[in-house]
Amino acid sequence: MSPATSPRRLGAALAALGVIACGAALTIGPGGGAWGERTVPLLAGAIMALGGLAVMAEPATQDTTTTLRAEMRAASLLLLGAAWTVALGLVGFLVATLIAAPLAFALFGQRRASPLALFALLVPVALHLFFFHVLGVFPPYGRLFDLADIRLF
Known part of the structure; x- marks a missing residue:
């Protein structure tokens, strides 16, 4: 595996996990809080997916x-x-x-x-x-x- 593809694979894996986490968060019931129990897991999944996309967009490095x-x-x-x-x-x-x-x-x-x-x-x-x-x-x-x-x- 070349150094250029390794971060892209990591980014793709993080983005996929983030999307899966968002899907799982949507299965959490609405709950009794002001925002609900799914708020934080949904935000964490979205941030993970966006972070994965950002890693994929980084220029390749040879280091x-x-x-x-x-x-x-x-x-x-x-x-x-x-x-x-x-x-x-x-x-x-x-x-x-x-x-x-x-x-x-x-x-x-x-x-x-x-x-x-x-x-x-x-x-x-x-x-x-x-x-x-x-x-x-x-x-x-x-x-x-x-x-x-x-x-x-």
């Missing part, structure tokens, strides 16, 4: 090392997303996101501990506010335990 790194980063991010989804069902939204958020930022090149620790705290809080209070979408509780079960007051 195979850079191309391989980008492909590995994209594959790692997809695997992290899959692991986060499994962790949601086991340990709940807050713990799964607390672990996944700094790992995602590390995949994008952040190496300093203090920003990663800050992301580990701020991302779950921001997503919690967005999903629970803006969208009215409540993810399932973790089967093993869930921080949302703990009452501080």
Whole structure:
């Protein structure tokens, strides 16, 4: 496989997965939130499809090392997303996101501990506010335990 075709194949795969994700999101019921449960998955699928098209439109490069790194980063991010989804069902939204958020930022090149620790705290809080209070979408509780079960007051 030549360096010119590899990013195009990756882009095509991402675009196809995005379209599939959009189709799957449309099967989600309307729900009780202001926007509904399908809003975020539908947006994520659309962004993935558009991102795949953007990758396909990029000019070909002969730098195979850079191309391989980008492909590995994209594959790692997809695997992290899959692991986060499994962790949601086991340990709940807050713990799964607390672990996944700094790992995602590390995949994008952040190496300093203090920003990663800050992301580990701020991302779950921001997503919690967005999903629970803006969208009215409540993810399932973790089967093993869930921080949302703990009452501080």
